[in-house]
Amino acid sequence: MSDTHAETVAYVRETMLPQQAPPSGQTGAVKWLRENLFAGWLNTALTVLGALIILWLGTHFLPWFLHGVWNANSLAECREIITSTWGQDATGACWAVIRERWTQFLFGFYPDYLYWRPLLALVLLFAALAPVLFPGAPRALLALTVIYPGLGYLLLWGGSVWFPVAAYLGFVLGYVVFTALTKAGQNLLAPILAVLATILYWLFLAGPVETALESVIPFGMEEVRSNLFGGFVLSITIGVAAIALSLPMGILLALGRRSDMLLVKALSVGFIEFIRGVPLITLLFTASLLLNYFLPPGTNFDIILRVVIMVTLFAAAYIAEVIRGGLAALPRGQYEAADALGLDYWKAMRLIILPQALKISIPGIVSTFIGLFKDTTLVIFVGLLDPLKGITDAVRAAIEWKGIYWEPFIFVGAIFFIFNFAMSRYSMLLERRLRREHR
Structure with missing residues (x-):
């Protein structure tokens, strides 16, 4: 019996086999x-x-690409070099136009002896954004973040140093009004009256305040007119300003659209649907031709400022819808938890609801920002020299580069790609950093 049982039991190895490669x-x-x-x-x-x-x-x-020529003074000279080097039927890129006119693509017609000002503004922009975008950046840079809008304006446009100072006093006035009303228990009226006080100050008091300060201590920088802006200085100025302004405005519009107050909801819905239903080019023409008709007589509104306002309104409407989707994606329990903690509306939004909704909305927000930055090329339709069409046509109009085509577009496209790719990669980094399940 035992012999039969032993023959039916499978062989069992008593020693481990050596590890083998897969x-x-x-x-x-x-x-x-x-x-x-x-x-x-x-x-x-x-x-x-x-x-x-x-x-x-x-x-x-x-x-x-391989037959490209970098050292030439004209398109004809480029073609002669390509023919003599690579043969009669050879073709090649004439990158010499980029080497000769790269400053025009970057700065437009900005005075060349003042190039240091937009370059310094760009460097300070990255330093001002660092504490906002990266938690490891020195917190001391937040002071630069606060003052950068006025400093950037002063570097780019020049003029009296008291103009941005007078503008900042409007924010101080709004903060004082908001704080006083909040302490008085007027939580609903506080943000409305604070914004109203700031706007009224800018309309009626900012000019006299600037004039008074300038008369006491005259100090400023050489002015640069807006019609000299062009190239990527123009695109970055409009893009950064519109991105920075449209995000908080989009958040307020999204909250207004979900509000229980009928008037606030109706105004928010009407604004969003109107802006989203109108092409951006139409809004730019409105900024260029019609906006001055709604202002007091004699008002001279800078064309770049008008474009920034319209582009900001356009982007804010789209961002509002993206953030509204993030708010709708949150479980109802999050709102109920905020109510259970006894938080008022603004504290609940600031501490519980908005952080989660914005995290969900990051891909859509960044996509809107990328589209916004690319849409800055549409300012050519209101007479501003964008890098893609305005500056490229100006370069190709020169007799020595007449007939060149692809090289300027490739150069401009490559720079746009670098900026947009950087925004896309940062959004992915931010999503990974905020992903709680991976902590």
Whole structure:
């Protein structure tokens, strides 16, 4: 019996086998290729088709890039160099136009002896954004963040140093009104009257205050007119200003659209739907041609400021809808938890609701910002020289570069890609940092 039982029991090894390397198809590059490029017949067919397209593009356009000329004084000279170097039928890029006119693409017609001012403004912009975007940045830079709008204006446009100071006094007045009304228990009227007091100060008192300060201590920088702005100085100025202003405005519009107060909700819905239903070009024409008709006689509103206002309103309407989606995605229990803690409306929004809603809305908000920055090229329709069309046409109008086409567009497109790609990667970094389940 025992012999029969022993013959039926499976063999059991008493010692461990030495560790072996995994099969070549289950590790390294082979595994990655199989899972990502050749996982099934459809994936394999698409991979082969994509490789053929890349090969065709490479054979047709790579020589054009490789035969590029950087040192020439005209398009004709570029073509002569390409022909003498690569043959009669060779083609190549004339990058010499970028080397000769790169300052015009970046600064437009800004005075060349003042280039240090927009460059300094750009460096200070990154320093001012650092404590807002990166938690590890020195907190002392927050002081620069607060004063940067006035400092950036002074560097770019120049003029009296008391103009931004007088503008900042409006924020101080609004803060004083808000604090006083909040302490008096008027939580609902406090933000409305604070904003109203600030606007009235800017309309009627900011000018006299600036004049009085200038008469006591005259101090300023050389003025640069807005019609000299162009290129990426113009695009970055409009884009950064509109992004910084449209986000808080979009948050308020989103909250207004979800408000229980009928008038606030109706005004918010009407504004959002009207702005989203009108093309941006129409709003820019309104800023250029019609806005002055609604202002007091003799008012001269700077064209760039008018464009910034309209672009901000346009972006705020779209951001409001993105944030409204984030607010709607939150479970009802979050609102009930805020009520259970005894928080008022603004504290509940600031401490519980908005942080979660904004985290959900990050991809949509950044997409809106990227679209906004690209839409700054539409200012060509109101006479401002954007880098894509305005400056490119100005460069191509010169007799020595007449006939050049692709090189300026590729250069401008590459810079736009760098800025937009940086915004996209930062949004992904922010999403990973705020993802609680990975902490």
